[in-house]
Amino acid sequence: MSPPKPAAAPDGGRRPRADALRNRARVLEAAEAVFAEQGTTASTEQVARRAGVGVGTVFRHFPTKEVLLEAVFVAQLGRLATEADALMSAEDPGAAFFAFFARVVDHAATKNAFAAALAEAGVDVRATTAETGQELRRALGSLLDRAQEAGAVRRDIGLPEILTLLVGASQAAEHVGGDADVRARALAVIFDGLRAP
Amino acid sequence: MSPPKPAAAPDGGRRPRADALRNRARVLEAAEAVFAEQGTTASTEQVARRAGVGVGTVFRHFPTKEVLLEAVFVAQLGRLATEADALMSAEDPGAAFFAFFARVVDHAATKNAFAAALAEAGVDVRATTAETGQELRRALGSLLDRAQEAGAVRRDIGLPEILTLLVGASQAAEHVGGDADVRARALAVIFDGLRAP
DNA sequence: TGACAACCGGAGTGATCACTCCGCATAATC
DNA sequence: GATTATGCGGAGTGATCACTCCGGTTGTCA
Secondary structure, eight states, rough: OOOHHHHOOOSSOOOOOOOHHHHHHHHHHHHHHHHHHHOSOOOOHHHHHHHHSSSHHHHHHHHSHHHHHHHHHHHHHHHHHHHHHHHHHHHHHHHHHHHHHHHHHHHHHOOOSHHHHHHHHHHOOOOHHHHHHHHHHHHHHHHHHHHHTTTOOOOOOOHHHHHHHHHHHHHHHHHOOOHHHHHHHHHHHHHHHHSSS | OOSSSSSSSSSSSSOOOOHHHHHHHHHHHHHHHHHHHHHHTSSSHHHHHHHTSOHHHHHHHHHHHHHHHHHHHHHHHHHHHHEEEEEEEESSSSHHHHHHHHHHHHHHHOSSHHHHHHHHHHHHSSSSHHHEEEEEEEHHHHHHHHHHHHTTSSSSSOOHHHHHHHHHHHHHHHHSOOOOOHHHHHHHHHHHHHHHO
16 A cells, blocks of 8 residues: 555645745745734735745645734744743743743734734634644743742732733733833833732 | 804814714714724724714715724823823822723723724824823823822833833733733732832 | 705725636656 | 656736715705
8 A cells, every 4th residue: 555665644645745845934934024024914925925936826835814824823832832941941940931921022022923923822712823822831831830939920820810911011012112121121010020029 | 252153163164064073973983883893904884884874974074094093092092091180189199090000901901992092102103193192191190100209109110111011911901801800910910010119 | 945065975996905727837756 | 758746826806995976965044
């Protein structure tokens, strides 16, 4: 049943052509850049132009704009979750937690669609983002647990509150944007409120 | 100085007809409701239907969708500023400040376009909203000053930081929406961070 | 009440967008 | 190199939206 040479695809499907793989990656990268610069209302044609392909190619790999957006979100959230995991082995749990929080907010101040991605990850609207969102929440929850055990964060709040604060801070950063000093001081207020009394 | 019968319009313009005034108010009210329910992407036709008028009427009174949105924002921000002014005479300045903050966030959790209005008022994108935005900022600034003088709020932050936090909390409330308990606890964190040490 | 200007309704217009379709190019396999 | 299925490009399609225009209506004032 198994052919001698051609490496079989994981599932029943055939292995895709090399240029198809290349173009898929190109489109995803371009979509991330375009949505970060212009928001999620940017047209699919702009993504195609940026990727150097035709619109047909974009829609072949991502049959719907919604699917494309989801793929971008999953990529961003996945990278975040990885960063959070890396911070799990830091020596100071409190510093690690706050550093991650600040990192996310800084990121949101630059990338335009990112706050929306976070917000969706918080409420799990789509089925596809659910998995990655859960991964992020698990990682963030671990950071929070360690910080609370170390006495760096108050114990009377949980992951939902943290996520709400994180989404809010990110969205505020995206809209206020410019002044980094204001952003830093506003973030300091939240951090002070999070510390154990 | 006052003419016998026809009340003169404020400026050089003529006094508009009674039905025109009535329709303008109807449209504004409908727009506020529709945008609150469906967000700012709702179509102008929906606003017209809700108001019981034709699209032509909507565009006669508000020549652009942007202008219509601005008018809605100005109305909401104006009401907010009035509420803030009313709280200026409260006996407990700290309680007044925090109550207003919470009031705004609660409002944002319900009305859909409201957080966007706040965000714009914070950065003054449009010329028209600038005036009302400034009014709101002035009122909020007064509340903040009194609260700081009473020792209820730390002194090392200013109005820009408060506005950033307010916008962030409002936007988070709009997206998280549902769980009022989570919202309350997240807000409590910000409040604790704002209190004087 | 009559006359006129102001105002109204809603079909029509042009632009934009997500998405499709098919003739052509090309990677994979012999 | 020949063959073939997979993938590509981009003009085309239908839907939606903001906005316009004009024949009919209505408020206003004499």
